[in-house]
Amino acid sequence: MSTEILVVSEFVSVALALILVYFFLKAHRLMRFVHLLGLPIGFSFLASSYFFLGLSLLYKSNVAISDSLLWFRLITQGFGFAFIAFSYFFSSKTERTTRYFLGLITFASVISILLVFVALIVAPPFLETPSVNVLDEYFRIANLLFLGYVIYHLIRHSKPSNGTISGFVWALSAFSLLWLAQYSLLIWGIDGSQTAFILAHVARLVSLTLLILVYYKSGRAQE
């Protein structure tokens, strides 16, 4: 895949993630559930991670800048998925309007990201110094766990009897594709498969588009 296409794909992902930020902020403004703030924060982190990756591709001739941007990408992406997963986790709780919930989501996200670094120490890679690429694999596994929880949450909360199962299918497919994108990048990191790399980018773009479509499909029954 050429660098130009990759850069365009990253900046399109930024735009899609920012649209989702806007939808979730709108939902929070109307519903006032504090846990809903975790989602715009999560998608903002994801948007910035795609932005950093796009920039790193533009500056790939300068290894120092490119590597620094990849570090930012790793951390922001990890935080993005962590915020989204913990927002889902705390959405099941009944007292969702209390302010400490956002602090709780932030605390849980920070701890989980720190645990990735702990995992790096406890189960070190074969290489002596952990480069961005090595840490990338650890973060991808963490991202798979975060997204796995979101998928589990969606499956657990889908009840065919209430007629909204078809609504869940869109969100479930979107998060499953995001999971597939992370998994494909993990495979690409291991064996350098170009198919996995292309699949990862396509799956990510489709998943973000599907999440936006969920918003546009919402409320149709009432209209």
Place this chain on the structure above:
Amino acid sequence: MKVQKRSKLQIYFGVLKILREELKQNGHPSLTRVAHVANLPYDRFRDCLDYLIQVGMVSRGGEKLIVTDKGCEFIQEFERINDFLRRMGLSSEI
């Protein structure tokens, strides 16, 4: 089972929706009935109604109450966001 406390906006949405439905069915709804269906004590319902009139979501046409276009837009937007959250698996009312 623990019942979740409704937010102010959820209460306004409930009152507006019931008022609109009652207007469609009866033309001249009884306020005590709307308060009862909205599950609100009458004094709180009156406060809520005064607020909705103040912000232009409900208007008085003589003796009759009317849900304005602004009120209808609020109902539509609230239902859309509620449905969006349900589809995203983020609502407890799923």
